Amino acid sequence: xxxxxxxxxxxxxxxxxxxxxxxxxxxxxxxxxxxxxxxxxxxxxxxxxxxxxxxxxxxxxxxxxxxxxxxxxxxxxxxxxxxxxxxxxxxxxxxxxxxxxxxxxxxxxxxxxxxxxxxxxxxxxxxxxxxxxxxxxxxxxxxxxxxxxxxxxxxxxxxxxxxxxxxxxxxxxxxxxxxxxxxxxxxxxxxxxxxxxxxxxxxxxxxxxxxxxxxxxxxxxxxxxxxxxxxxxxxxxxxxxxxxxxxxxxxxxxxxxxxxxxxxxxxxxxxxxxxxxxxxxxxxxxxxxxxxxxxxxxxxxxxxxxxxxxxxxxxxxxxxxxxxxxxxxxxxxxxxxxxxxxxxxxxxxxxxxxxxxxxxxxxxxxxxxxxxxxxxxxxxxxxxxxxxxxxxxxxxxxxxxxxx
Numbered sequence: 001x002x003x004x005x006x007x008x009x010x011x012x013x014x015x016x017x018x019x020x021x022x023x024x025x026x027x028x029x030x031x032x033x034x035x036x037x038x039x040x041x042x043x044x045x046x047x048x049x050x051x052x053x054x055x056x057x058x059x060x061x062x063x064x065x066x067x068x069x070x071x072x073x074x075x076x077x078x079x080x081x082x083x084x085x086x087x088x089x090x091x092x093x094x095x096x097x098x099x100x101x102x103x104x105x106x107x108x109x110x111x112x113x114x115x116x117x118x119x120x121x122x123x124x125x126x127x128x129x130x131x132x133x134x135x136x137x138x139x140x141x142x143x144x145x146x147x148x149x150x151x152x153x154x155x156x157x158x159x160x161x162x163x164x165x166x167x168x169x170x171x172x173x174x175x176x177x178x179x180x181x182x183x184x185x186x187x188x189x190x191x192x193x194x195x196x197x198x199x200x201x202x203x204x205x206x207x208x209x210x211x212x213x214x215x216x217x218x219x220x221x222x223x224x225x226x227x228x229x230x231x232x233x234x235x236x237x238x239x240x241x242x243x244x245x246x247x248x249x250x251x252x253x254x255x256x257x258x259x260x261x262x263x264x265x266x267x268x269x270x271x272x273x274x275x276x277x278x279x280x281x282x283x284x285x286x287x288x289x290x291x292x293x294x295x296x297x298x299x300x301x302x303x304x305x306x307x308x309x310x311x312x313x314x315x316x317x318x319x320x321x322x323x324x325x326x327x328x329x330x331x332x333x334x335x336x337x338x339x340x341x342x343x344x345x346x347x348x349x350x351x352x353x354x355x356x357x358x359x360x361x362x363x364x365x366x367x368x369x370x371x372x373x374x375x376x377x378x379x380x381x382x383x384x385x386x387x388x389x390x391x392x393x394x395x396x397x398x399x400x401x402x403x404x
Contacts, residue, residue, distance in 0.1 A: 001029050001387040003048030007038065009365060012059040014340040014354040017332040019371065025058060027361040030386040035355055051389065053365045056381050059335065060353050061106025061362035062317050063342035064133075065260045066239055066310025069096040069121065070113045073402040074313075075277040078186040082152045086115050093121045095400045097132025102395035104364040104380040105317060109310070109346045110137040111178055111218065111239065114152040119173050133385070134362075136175045136346045141220065142166065142206055143180040146190070147197045148220060153180065162198070163205040170213045175347070177210035178239075179203055181219040182226035185242075185269075185286055186313075188279040193242055193289065196226040203233035216347060218260075224248040231255055237345060239310070242289050244296035249303035258345050259305045261297045263323035264315030266290050272314060276403055297327035308345045309338035318377040321370070331371045361387040 004027040011023035013035070026034040026046050034046070070089040073096060074081045093113070100108060110118035122135035142165045143153035156165040166177050181203060183195035207217045211234065219230035222242040230238060231251055237258040244252075244259075252259065269278060269286040300307060307329065309320045317338060324334040333341075343353025351360045363384040368376030383390040 003028055003033075003046070004051055004361070004384065004387065004389060005045050005048040006051045006053060006058055006363065006365070007045060009053030009056055009058040010369070011035070011355065012057055012332075012335060012371065013356065014060040014336060017330070019057065019369065023058060025355060025363065027363075027384070027387045030361055032355060032357055032359050032361050034357060049389075051365075051382060054367075054381065056365045056367050057369050057376065058355070058363060058365050059370070060339040060355055061364050061383065061385060062104045062338045062377070063107040063109075063309070063346060063353060064100070064105050064311055064317060064338075065109045065308045065342050065345050066111050066262050066312055067100075067108045068112060068313050069093045069100070069108065069110055070117050072096045072313055073099070075403055077188065077277065077279050077282075079151065080277075082114055086117065089114050090117055090121070093117055094130055094132070097121065097125065097130065098395050098399040099402065100133045101131065101383055101385065101390055102380070102392040102399070103317060104366070104377065104383055104392075105133050106362040106364070106383065106385045107134040107136070107343075107346065107348065107352055109176075110135055112138060112141040112149060112152060116140055116172055122175075134348075134352070136348070138176050138178040138218070139169050139172055139174040141178040141180050142169070144197050144202075148180040148182065148184040148187075148191050150180075156202075159201045159205040162202045163209050166206040166209040170209065170215060174215065176216045176218055177206055178218040178220065179206050179230070181221040181230045182223055184220065184222070185289065186282055188281045193222040193285075196223060196229060198229070200229045200233050203230055203235070207234040227252070231257055240312075241296050241300065242293040244299055246299050246303070249299040249305055252300065253304040257305070259300050259307050260310040260345070261293070261300065261307060261327075262310050262312040262315060262320070263293060263297055263327065264319035265312035266293055267319065267323075268314035268316065272403075276314070294323070294327065297323070301328035306341060306344075307337055308342045309334075318374050321377060322374040325374065334374065335370060361385075
């Protein structure tokens with residue numbers, strides 16, 4: 001890998017509240033070697049491949065803390081999407097990896113895939129077989145019989161069976177263990193978001209096994225009862241939490257439980273769901289929950305819960321960052337939710353999400369200032385992952401078609 005020298009940029013380093021103007025960042029192989037202002041480098045820039053940012057903002061690559069790469073960009077109902085042939089879902093995962101890179105997303109926390117596809121894809125990216133974002137993956141979620149996501153989950157009932165399922169996923173190489181602690185939105189019937197699923201004992205069995213193996217844990221949970229069960233069972237992070245109430249938000253903050261609210265999924269379902277073949281009942285359910293989900297996020301932010309950005313299946317990162325700002329995060333905090341805070345949640349705080357010497361060279365340049373307008377995250381000029389530079393236009397051209 002060539003040494004890269006980024007210049008003619010302002011810098012958001014993933015930590016500070018303000019941009020550093022006239023910045024220079026130098027990469028060496030896959031790491032950041034030097035960071036500073038232009039004047040600190042003397043009369044001439046270091047030798048290397050010059051990357052002129054054209055006055056844009058250089059920032060850490062985005063980290064999407066809740067993604068499903070095997071079903072993103074797929075049309076049809078939930079049942080139709082997740083029961084497609086596994087080989088086809090592998091190809092869609094590879095397509096979506098290119099599109100994620102093009103969107104400036106250099107790391108993904110994949111929160112369940114059919115047959116553990118995400119684990120295979122993770123290893124293929126890491127080995128250099130295919131190009132894509134770094135992947136942290138649960139492989140499959142654990143669901144109860146008939147529970148949310150059961151069509152592509154490991155199904156288990158009772159603490160012993162749930163414990164065995166967690167052990168099986170850890171044996172396959174899962175980076176984290178995820179349990180479906182409540183119903184959801186995407187199935188047209190028989191799966192309601194207000195319905196708790198799994199007991200405290202069942203959840204604790206999975207989470208204890210995960211923690212014993214050094215794996216973090218997560219729970220899909222919408223109602224406060226399901227969230228409280230997960231917190232009591234020792235969960236590290238809650239996903240979605242559409243129906244979170246104030247006392248439960250306080251409980252999460254007191255226990256240090258993270259939240260990935262996936263706020264952009266609902267608006268995307270409402271605006272694009274009909275053209276993407278989502279059932280009318282699912283679209284209307286999502287519409288009815290928009291205000292409640294926004295309130296839940298505000299309650300979490302107000303209580304001091306640490307919140308990170310994640311899109312789920314239809315959401316997008318620029319909208320997610322914007323909605324986190326509407327929920328009460330500052331402009332800089334909303335970007336940290338997609339960079340340094342996100343790195344903490346995926347267990348990569350020591351080498352991702354921050355622009356500093358020694359960190360991995362995962363960087364993007366935006367056309368415009370995302371601290372002023374999160375829409376600048378839609379205009380990515382360059383993407384760098386591990387010291388390799390990518391043109392977003394070329395990445396999109398190499399990827400297959402996506403629905404409008």
